[in-house]
Amino acid sequence: DGGITQSPKYLFRKEGQNVTLSCEQNLNHDAMYWYRQDPGQGLRLIYYSQIVNDFQKGDIAEGYSVSREKKESFPLTVTSAQKNPTAFYLCASSNQGVYEQYFGPGTRLTVT
């Protein structure tokens, strides 16, 4: 089955540690996105990538980093510089000429 996988589903970290969230897609989509979801705020774009080895900052990129070394993979690193990292993180992908985005199941990150 084609789709987007995110792992792990739940992640716990201590404050001050970097953590990397995985996102893999087998839809052969060109573009991939990372969103952050907080209660009552909808989804906010962190980073997106249209092609391999290229990515752009979204609205709330501070404290995050990404890489796009393979078309199928777009990992997100939440660094210790992110002041409020506890949130639900969603990865999505889309293809040229198709306007909707397809979402993974999400990773809930809790930092204490």
Next chain:
Amino acid sequence: AQSVTQLDSQVPVFEEAPVELRCNYSSSVSVYLFWYVQYPNQGLQLLLKYLSGSTLVESINGFEAEFNKSQTSFHLRKPSVHISDTAEYFCAVTLGGYNKLIFGAGTRLAVHP
């Protein structure tokens, strides 16, 4: 810049009653419109979309939405809801291509027996 306003943060309704979830957007150019549904602790699923053509679009599970350009609205309706429709619903717009989706804050639909 585009923005999306979902006018109700929560909508409680009894089973088999009709429901409308309101969405207004602002944009100086044409946009594409979407409704996504999110069940607890899951990702978002596309419910329906308006790209062009007929202003009334329907989903396979009985929801429909109408694009109203003059009122810049894309309200979601269902004539008779089920318990299983309980979820959070997000309205979103995009300029198309690889432009980002801009989401509303979401409306939590709670269907009671």
